Amino acid sequence: MLPIKFYRADSSTYVIKTVNGKVIRKGKGLSFFYNTATTSIAAIPVNTQGAPFIFNLKTSDFQDIRIQGRLNFRVADPDKTAEAMNFNLNRAGKDYAGEDPLNLNEQVIRCLQSVVQTKIQTMPLKQALFINQELFSRVEAELKATPSIGTMGVEILDLSIAAISPSPETAKALEAKQREEILKQADDAIYARRKCAVEQERTIQEAELATKLFVQQKEQQIEEDRIAKEREILRAKAATAKARIQSKIDEESQNREYVAIRTENKKQESDADAYAISAKMKAYKALSADYIKALSMSQMNPEQIMALAFESFAQNASKIGELNIGQETFGRMLRREMNNDG
Known part of the structure; x- marks a missing residue:
């Protein structure tokens, strides 16, 4: 049987073909015939x-902590990987000759x-339980700079943390402490709510008292304004009454002056009339009685003259023997009197 076989790799496999210790071909997705004895x-x-991991570590305060996550990587420099680890296939070209390919993930995880x-060894438990993304970014950067990673030709792509948890006993203790803290916060919240309610009630009562005080001040101000207005009205009425009395006094004073002046004038008029009458009487005394009588009769109307004539007849009736007066005389006098009345 000839030691010639055919090998074909997929596109995700980097192949290095070595013949008698010398690299003949290398690259991804190669296919070729080879001699199993020399190749x-x-x-x-x-x-x-992707390599999942679970780390059981201890913090700086000697507490157990478990970190779960996943690390994604790839072989970026397969030549370095082939030099650092044994990725050679067996003579059949189907399986690996050693266990290094199976240990690659383990070595990267280590x-x-x-x-x-x-x-973690520099952190207390509480701080380790709340590791932020920035810290893991620094861990990822330090991992990429590790010499072992560079020697193996591996490129770190992504590091993700799924969970960070303490031991069950520590978790119970933390839960109890946290529970007490939550209960204390709840009590504080109830106290704060009651305190707020009391303060609000006090604020409301103060506002009501302030409102009542303001209303009382307004009512007092209104009452004072009313009293002041009444006082002003009374002062105005008193001033008006005083002015009216003063006006009456002035009027009476003027009337008194007027009466005095009028009396004086009347007195002077009376004196003038008396003087005129006295002068006339002196003039009349110098005249005879017949002349005065004739003078007065010259200013009388016919009826008055007739009346005087009859009066004279009556006074001298003993001296008159017989007097005849015709009807025409009396008729004319009556007609004239009636005409004057009409």
Whole structure:
């Protein structure tokens, strides 16, 4: 049987063909015939590989902690990987000749564990339980810079953390402590709510008292304004009454002055009339009685003259023997009197 076989790799496998210790061909997805007696084939998978991990570590305060996650990587430099590890196939070209390909994930995870352990040992439990993404980014950067990773030709793609948990006993203790803290926060919240309610009630009562005080002040101000207005009205009425009395006093004073002046004027008029009458009487005394009588009769109307004539007849009736007066005289006098009345 001839020692000639055919090998074909897929596109995700990097192949290095070595004949008598000399590299003849290398690359991804190669296919070729080879002599099993003189040829060795190294097949390195260059696709992305995921390695889950669980680390049981201790913190700086000697507490157990478990970190679960996943590390994604790939072989970026298969030549370095082939030099650092044995990825040669057996003579049949189907299986690996050694266990190094199966240990690649384990070795990368051990490098990661070493870096993470260095970080966790410097942290207390509480701080380790709340590791943020920034810290894991630094862990990832340190892992990429690890010499072992570079020697194996591996490229770190992504590091993700699924869970960070303490031991069950520690978890119960933390839960109890946290529960007490939550209960205390709840009590504080109830106290704060009651305190807030009391403060709000006090604020409401103060506002009500302030409102009542303001209303009382307003009512007092209104009452004071009313009293002040009444006082002003009374002052105005008193001033008006005083002015009215003063006006009456002034009026009476003016009336008194007027009466005094009028009396004086009347007195002067009376004196003038008396003087005129006295002068007339003196003039009349100088005249005879017949002349005065004739003078007065000259200013009388016919009826008055007739009345005086009859009065004279009556006074001298003993001296008159007989007097005849016709009807025409009395008729004319009556008609004239009636005409004057009409």
